[in-house]
Amino acid sequence: MVNENLVDNIVSEPYKYGFVTEIESEKISKGINEDIVRLISSKKNEPEYLLNFRLNAFKKWKELQEPDWADLGYEKIDYQDIIYYSAPKQKDKIKSLDEVDPKLLETFDKLGIPLTEQKRLTNVAVDAVFDSVSIATTFKEQLAEHGVIFCSISEAIKDHSDLIEKYLGSVIPASDNYFAALNSAVFSDGSFVYIPKNVTCPMDLSSYFRINSGDSGQFERTLIIAEEGSSVSYLEGCTAPMFDTNTLHAAVVELIALDDASIKYSTVQNWYAGNEQGVGGIFNFVTKRGKCIGKRSKISWSQVETGSAITWKYPSCILIGEESIGEFYSVALTNNLQQADTGTKMIHIGAKTKSTIVSKGISAGQSSNSYRGLVKIGSQAKGARNYSQCDSMLIGDKAAANTFPYIQSQQPNSEVEHEASTCRISEDQLFYLQSRGIEFEEAVSMMVSGFCRDVFNQLPMEFAAEADKLLSLKLEGSVG
Amino acid sequence: MERKKEIKQPLLEIRDLFASTENLTILKGVNIKINPGEIHAIMGRNGCGKSTLSKIIAGHPSYEITSGQIELCGKDIEPLEPEERAQSGIFLGFQYPIEIPGVSNLEFLRVATNARRKFQKKEELDTFEFEELVKEKLDIVKMDSAFLSRSINQGFSGGEKKRNEILQMALLEPKIAILDETDSGLDIDALRIVASGIKKIANKNSGIILITHYQRLLDEIKPDFVHVMADGKIIKTGDSNLALELEKNGYDWTDEFINKK
Numbered sequence: 001m002v003n004e005n006l007v008d009n010i011v012s013e014p015y016k017y018g019f020v021t022e023i024e025s026e027k028i029s030k031g032i033n034e035d036i037v038r039l040i041s042s043k044k045n046e047p048e049y050l051l052n053f054r055l056n057a058f059k060k061w062k063e064l065q066e067p068d069w070a071d072l073g074y075e076k077i078d079y080q081d082i083i084y085y086s087a088p089k090q091k092d093k094i095k096s097l098d099e100v101d102p103k104l105l106e107t108f109d110k111l112g113i114p115l116t117e118q119k120r121l122t123n124v125a126v127d128a129v130f131d132s133v134s135i136a137t138t139f140k141e142q143l144a145e146h147g148v149i150f151c152s153i154s155e156a157i158k159d160h161s162d163l164i165e166k167y168l169g170s171v172i173p174a175s176d177n178y179f180a181a182l183n184s185a186v187f188s189d190g191s192f193v194y195i196p197k198n199v200t201c202p203m204d205l206s207s208y209f210r211i212n213s214g215d216s217g218q219f220e221r222t223l224i225i226a227e228e229g230s231s232v233s234y235l236e237g238c239t240a241p242m243f244d245t246n247t248l249h250a251a252v253v254e255l256i257a258l259d260d261a262s263i264k265y266s267t268v269q270n271w272y273a274g275n276e277q278g279v280g281g282i283f284n285f286v287t288k289r290g291k292c293i294g295k296r297s298k299i300s301w302s303q304v305e306t307g308s309a310i311t312w313k314y315p316s317c318i319l320i321g322e323e324s325i326g327e328f329y330s331v332a333l334t335n336n337l338q339q340a341d342t343g344t345k346m347i348h349i350g351a352k353t354k355s356t357i358v359s360k361g362i363s364a365g366q367s368s369n370s371y372r373g374l375v376k377i378g379s380q381a382k383g384a385r386n387y388s389q390c391d392s393m394l395i396g397d398k399a400a401a402n403t404f405p406y407i408q409s410q411q412p413n414s415e416v417e418h419e420a421s422t423c424r425i426s427e428d429q430l431f432y433l434q435s436r437g438i439e440f441e442e443a444v445s446m447m448v449s450g451f452c453r454d455v456f457n458q459l460p461m462e463f464a465a466e467a468d469k470l471l472s473l474k475l476e477g478s479v480g
Numbered sequence: 481m482e483r484k485k486e487i488k489q490p491l492l493e494i495r496d497l498f499a500s501t502e503n504l505t506i507l508k509g510v511n512i513k514i515n516p517g518e519i520h521a522i523m524g525r526n527g528c529g530k531s532t533l534s535k536i537i538a539g540h541p542s543y544e545i546t547s548g549q550i551e552l553c554g555k556d557i558e559p560l561e562p563e564e565r566a567q568s569g570i571f572l573g574f575q576y577p578i579e580i581p582g583v584s585n586l587e588f589l590r591v592a593t594n595a596r597r598k599f600q601k602k603e604e605l606d607t608f609e610f611e612e613l614v615k616e617k618l619d620i621v622k623m624d625s626a627f628l629s630r631s632i633n634q635g636f637s638g639g640e641k642k643r644n645e646i647l648q649m650a651l652l653e654p655k656i657a658i659l660d661e662t663d664s665g666l667d668i669d670a671l672r673i674v675a676s677g678i679k680k681i682a683n684k685n686s687g688i689i690l691i692t693h694y695q696r697l698l699d700e701i702k703p704d705f706v707h708v709m710a711d712g713k714i715i716k717t718g719d720s721n722l723a724l725e726l727e728k729n730g731y732d733w734t735d736e737f738i739n740k741k
Contacts, residue, residue, distance in 0.1 A: 423581075427541065432578045432632075433588070435538045436648060437566035437595035446591070450582025450631070 018242035018272060021107045021212050024089045025131065030215070031080040034058060037185050040085050044154055044188075049165055057174035057184030064178045067312075070341035071370045071402055074246075074283065074310050082248055083216035084186045087133045104135050111239060113208045124235070125150055127191040127207045129220055134189045139203065148232075149194035150205050153221050156192035163194060167225055171254035171291045171318070179250040179285040179312075183219045187252065190220035195230040195261070204233045204460060209251075211240035211271070211282065217248040224254070226261035228294060233264040233460060238307070240272045244280040246309060251286045259294030259321065264302070266459055268467055271307035276365075278337030281309025288315035289345075292324035292353075300327035302458045304467040305342060314372065316345035319353035319381075326355040329458040333448075333471055334367030334399070343373035343404075348381040348414070357388040360452050362471075363399035370402040375416055377409040384414040392422045393451050395444070423451075445472035489554055490515050491687045492537075492656045497548035499536050505546070506532045508712035514656065517684040521698055521723060522691045524709035525731045530691045531575060533709075534658045538572035539565050552656065566592075567599035569655030569686075573645040573662050579633045585644070586628040589614060593651045617650040621677040639670035646677040657681075658689040663697035675700030695727040710734040 028039055037058045041051040066077075088104060100115075108115050108128050115128055115136050125139035127150065134152030143150050149160060157164050174184035191207040211218045226232055240247065249271065255263050265288075274281025284307075290299035301315040317326025328344035346355035355375065363369040375386045392401035403420050425447055433443035449456065449468050456464045492514040499507040506529050514520055522530050536543045537550060539562035550557050557565055580588075593613070594604040605613060618625060621643040633641050642662055649657050659678065663671055678701055682688055690697060698706075698720065706722040707714045715737045716722065 426578075428578050429580050431538075431540055431562060432574065432580065433592075434562035435566050435572050436588070436592035436652070437563050437599070438588075438591055439563050439595075440561070442591070443563075446583050446588070447580060450580070450584075453582050 017111060017239035017270065019110070021103055023101065023103050023212070025086050025213060026089050027083050027086045027213070027216060030083050032058075032082070032084055032186065036084055040186055040188065043085060044157070046157055047161060049161070050157055053169065053174070054185050057181050060175045061178065061181035061185055064175070064181055066178050070312055070372070071368065071404075072310055072312060072339050072341050074339070077248060077283065079182075083213070084219070085188055086131045086213045086216035087188075088130055088135075088212075100136055104130055107210065107212070108135070108208065111208065111210065113237075124204045124206050127152060127205075129189055129191070129207060129209045131211060131213050131216060131218065134191070143202070146199055146202055147196040148199060148201055149192065151192055153187075153190040153192045153223060156223070160192070160194065163225060164192075164223070167223060167254070167256055169254075171256060171289050172252055172287050177287060180252050180287040183221060183250050183252040183287070187219045187221040190222045190251070192222070193224040193232060193234065195226045195232045197227040198229040199227075200230065201232040204235055206235035206237065209236070209238040211238075211247055211249065214243040214245055214247060217250065219249075220251045222251070222253040224263055224265070225256045226258065226263050226297075228259040228261060231262040234266070235460060236265070236267045237270070239270050240282055242272050242275075242280060244275075246281060246283050248283050249285070249308075251288075253286070253288040253315075255290030255299055257290065257292050257294060257297035257299050257324070260296050261294055262298040262300075263290065264300045265290070265315070267303040267305075268470065269303065269305045269307050269311070270470060273307045273336070273338050274309040276336045278309065281338075282307065283310045284308035284313065285310075286313040288313065289318065290316070290326070291318045292321050292326060294324070295321040296323045297321050298325040298327070300325075300329070300458070301344065302327075302329040302455065303331070304455075304459070304470070305330065305332040305340060306470055308340075309338060311338075311340040311342050313342045314344055316347070317355065318347045318349065319355065319384075320349045321353075322350045323352045323354070324350055325353070327458075328355075328357045328359070329455040330359045331362070331452045331455045331467070331471070332360070332369055332371075333362040334364070334369045336365040336367060338365075338367045340368070341370045341372055343371045345374040346376070346386055348375075348377045348384040348386070351381060352383040353381055354384070355386045357386070357390070358454050359388075359390045360455055361390070361392045361401055362395065362448060362451065363392070363401050364395035366398045368400040368402075370404060372404040374406040374408070375418075377411045377414045377416065379410040381411045382413050384411060386416045388416075388418045389454075390418075390420045391451065393448070394422065394424045441472070448472070488515060490551075491553060493549075493551045494537075495549045495551075497533075497536070497550065498546045499532065499543050500546055501532070501543045506543070506712055507536065509548070510712070510714055512707065512714065514687040514689065516687060518705065519682065519688045519690065519701060519703045520705045520707060521703040522689060522707045522709055522714075523693065523723060523726055525734065528709045528734075529712040530709055531660055534572055534660045534689070534691055537565075537658055538562055538570060563595065566652070567595055569596075571649050571652055571654035571657040573642075573649060573657065573659040575661040575664060577633050577641040577645055579631070579636075581631050581634050583632050584628075585630055585632050586611075586614070588632050589628070589648065589651055592648065596652045614651065617647055620650050620680050621646045622673050623647060638665035639667065642666060642670070642674055643677070646674055646681070650677065650681050653681075654686060656687045656689070658691065660691045661693070662690070663692055663694060671696065672700065695723055698723045708734060710737040713737070
């Protein structure tokens with residue numbers, strides 16, 4: 001048929017971010033054991049409490065089992081074949097951006113994240129993380145004037161140990177799950193954000209994670225604390241080069257919102273997804289969770305997941321404070337042989353807590369895309385409300401979509417609403433658009449963005465445009 | 481000096497067209513010629529191949545031309561994709577316009593209009609310019625601008641869907657418009673609105689094919705030619721009186737053309 005031929009002829013857009021930066025790295029030997037954990041800690045000159053945190057986590061990790069309940073199939077990961085610390089060689093102490101290796105600056109330039117004073121984005125502060133270390137954080141001083149702390153977590157461990165000691169692992173304890181335990185033992189860097197009382201962060205904050213090395217895993221750790229009455233919008237982007245081996249990425253993100261505080265966390269995940277035959281790509285096992293401790297606090301996750309060979313990710317909210325609000329807006333797109341098992345957990349503990357879940361899964365090629373979500377209403381959560389909407393879109397006839405909603409309620413005076421739908425882009429819909437002069441590819445992307453609109457509306461503006469573009473690129477050649 | 485002789489070129493010419501879907505031959509030698517300014521009606525029983533013919537002209541991927549030609553202004557359109565056919569001026573008004581959730585009608589109309597304008601080497605319209613244009617065209621089909629902010633055809637009534645089709649026709653200014661049972665499912669008021677819209681859009685440079693079962697649309701829009709189709713062929717052509725005859729005598733007489741040959 002005409003369309004199928006057309007599709008065969010369309011050459012898939014190559015992954016734009018698949019380049020490797022040639023840079024000398026300091027890597028430690030492969031494998032993991034107690035000495036490696038100690039070595040990482042000593043490389044970072046960490047205080048004792050953090051070494052203990054790591055060692056404790058490592059002990060837990062050894063006791064835990066790798067989870068196998070997700071709808072994912074992959075070859076067993078050999079944890080002794082991974083390098084747990086890799087850092088580009090740099091001068092010991094960098095005082096300013098001028099001392100950063102130009103190759104690194106160039107890398108971020110190429111990724112569209114210029115860091116130098118003249119070129120950097122004016123409305124967003126960036127923390128750039130390359131393999132295991134943070135390279136630079138922009139606008140630090142300007143943010144400091146407002147009392148906002150935005151720096152790498154390594155710096156925070158040294159300079160703000162009171163906050164780290166109080167909050168690190170307080171949302172996701174090391175024993176939470178296998179990958180969180182692994183991260184807690186070996187995490188190398190990541191971002192730290194602290195918004196003081198009654199401060200509205202004057203600009204968006206963002207972290208850009210770049211995996212460069214093929215044989216080392218990336219284990220970043222992010223901690224965001226919003227004090228009473230404060231608010232912040234945080235963006236996260238990620239890319240990696242194309243390697244034909246799989247690279248493990250196991251991050252932990254913890255958010256803490258006190259009374260009346262609000263945190264908006266947006267992700268565009270575009271790790272390398274492997275090629276059409278499913279060779280290579282990032283294994284993305286991420287634990288993200290926010291705790292609404294304070295009354296009327298709010299945590300909102302929005303994510304656009306387009307990359308990775310495997311995605312295992314459930315950004316969640318624990319709603320403790322009365323009238324606190326949790327939100328999860330997600331678009332997950334899988335193509336070729338990608339697999340995604342993603343969703344959220346909304347744990348309602350406080351009274352009158354509210355949560356909203358909007359999940360849009362798009363599966364193309366032979367990929368598999370599952371939504372997995374838990375809504376739990378505790379016995380004290382009188383008047384709690386949840387609304388969930390999970391829509392799946394299938395493109396072609398070889399892709400799979402699943403929805404696994406779990407609902408547990410111990411409070412009769414609460415409301416849980418779940419809606420789900422599955423649709424397929426039909427030949428007739430495409431023909432309708434085409435018969436009005438709209439190109440085949442544009443017709444597909446119009447329908448996909450239409451399908452995702454509810455979620456895109458939640459993203460910061462530049463992010464939404466980028467996400468829209470990204471989806472159409474990812475889908476090129478996927479419809480038949 | 482030799483005076484150039486004006487040759488009147490047909491807008492659309494279909495010659496001995498055979499077409500099939502899933503190995504089933506549906507069109508078995510269709511011939512039609514449409515000149516600028518002409519309105520043709522194609523009538524016939526369900527399953528005679530009328531809708532198939534319209535989809536084949538528009539380039540539906542489920543059908544295959546096995547022999548014969550379709551030419552638009554002397555150019556064979558078979559190698560063209562559906563979108564290229566639309567851009568070059570072929571318009572199909574669907575019998576059952578499909579719903580497309582999430583895609584705004586306004587945005588869709590703008591992208592479609594600009595695709596056609598780009599082909600015609602006219603300047604593309606920005607959102608403001610387009611809103612001006614579309615408001616003007618809304619009047620033709622007496623549609624409220626509230627339709628524009630909704631998803632394409634989603635939740636539209638039967639009549640609204642058909643009016644939306646005619647709105648698209650008005651915006652795209654096609655050379656040849658094929659309207660597949662645009663009258664079906666319409667009450668008499670909606671029919672009048674749709675018919676008067678079509679008449680307003682019709683002009684001396686373009687052609688229209690009305691596919692219908694009933695006389696009532698043709699009471700509103702008088703065709704220059706009426707073709708009767710049976711078993712994938714046109715078995716009789718006449719003027720508007722032929723439609724009146726059909727109205728009176730029905731289609732039973734066409735049955736003798738089926739499975740004979």
